[in-house]
Amino acid sequence: MGKDVIVACDFAGREEVLSFLDKFTEEKPFVKIGMELFYAAGPDIVREIKRRGHKIFLDLKLHDIPNTVKKAMAVLSGLDVDMTNLHAAGTQAMMEAAIEGLTRPDGTRPILIAVTQLTSTSQERMERDILIEKPINEVVMHYAETAKHAGLDGVVCSPLEAEAVHEACGSQFLTVTPGVRFAGGEVGDQVRVMTPEQAKKIGSDYIVVGRPITAAENPVAAYRRCVTEFVDE
Numbered sequence: 001m002g003k004d005v006i007v008a009c010d011f012a013g014r015e016e017v018l019s020f021l022d023k024f025t026e027e028k029p030f031v032k033i034g035m036e037l038f039y040a041a042g043p044d045i046v047r048e049i050k051r052r053g054h055k056i057f058l059d060l061k062l063h064d065i066p067n068t069v070k071k072a073m074a075v076l077s078g079l080d081v082d083m084t085n086l087h088a089a090g091t092q093a094m095m096e097a098a099i100e101g102l103t104r105p106d107g108t109r110p111i112l113i114a115v116t117q118l119t120s121t122s123q124e125r126m127e128r129d130i131l132i133e134k135p136i137n138e139v140v141m142h143y144a145e146t147a148k149h150a151g152l153d154g155v156v157c158s159p160l161e162a163e164a165v166h167e168a169c170g171s172q173f174l175t176v177t178p179g180v181r182f183a184g185g186e187v188g189d190q191v192r193v194m195t196p197e198q199a200k201k202i203g204s205d206y207i208v209v210g211r212p213i214t215a216a217e218n219p220v221a222a223y224r225r226c227v228t229e230f231v232d233e
C-alpha cells in the first residue's frame with residue numbers, strides 16, 4: 001500500500017455518512033469508521049460502504065483481556081475491512097490473541113495496527129492522569145516495538161513520531177497518523193499535530209483526517225488539498 005489519506009467519517013448515522021460520501025463523485029476516499037458511526041449503524045454500514053468501493057479502516061480500538069479480544073476480532077474478520085486496530089496498552093499477549101482471532105481460515109487477515117498514545121494526549125496529561133512518567137516519545141516507541149514483536153503491521157501515532165517509529169521498527173512498519181490539521185486550522189481536542197505536508201516530509205504512511213474535511217464548507221476540496229499536500233509528488 002502507498003501513501004494515502006484516510007477520511008475519519010465520524011457521523012451520527014447511515015444517512016449522514018452516505019450523503020457525505022455522495023459528494024465524492026470523482027474519487028473513492030479510504031474511509032475510517034469509528035465508534036460513533038459503528039455503534040449507531042452497526043456492521044451493515046461497513047458492508048454498504050465497502051460495496052460502494054471504498055477501502056475501510058474500522059477504528060474500534062479494542063482493549064480487553066486476550067480471550068475477549070481474540071473472539072471479537074474473529075467476528076470483525078468476517079466484515080472484510082482493510083484495516084482495524086486495538087490499544088497497545090492491552091499488552092503483547094492481547095495483541096497476539098488479536099492476530100489469532102483476526103486471521104481467517106485461508107490465512108488472510110486485514111492490516112492490524114496498535115494505538116500507542118492517543119494524539120489528544122499531552123506529556124502533562126499522560127503523567128498526571130495515567131501516571132506514566134516517561135517522555136511521550138519513549139512511550140510511543142515502546143508500544144510500537146511491543147506491537148512489532150506481537151506481529152502487528154504498524155501503529156497509530158502522531159505524525160510527530162512517524163520517523164522515529166520507522167527508525168526503530170523498520171520502513172515497512174506502518175505509521176497511521178491522526179492529529180492532522182491544515183496550517184493555521186482549528187486544532188480542537190488534538191494535541192500532537194502536524195500539517196499534511198509536514199506529515200509527508202516526516203514519513204507518515206497514512207494520514208487520518210476528520211473534521212478538517214467533514215466540517216469544511218467544501219469537503220471534496222479539503223480532501224483534495226490533503227491529497228495534494230500529502231500524496232502528490
Ligand SMILES: O=c1ccn([C@@H]2O[C@H](COP(=O)(O)O)[C@@H](O)[C@H]2O)c(=O)[nH]1
Nearest residue numbers: 008034117118119178179208209210211
Ligand atoms: O490517537 C488517535 C487515534 C485515533 N484518532 C481518531 O482519528 C480521527 C481524527 O479526527 P479529527 O477530526 O481529524 O481530529 C478521529 O476519528 C479519532 O477517533 C485520533 O484522533 N487519535
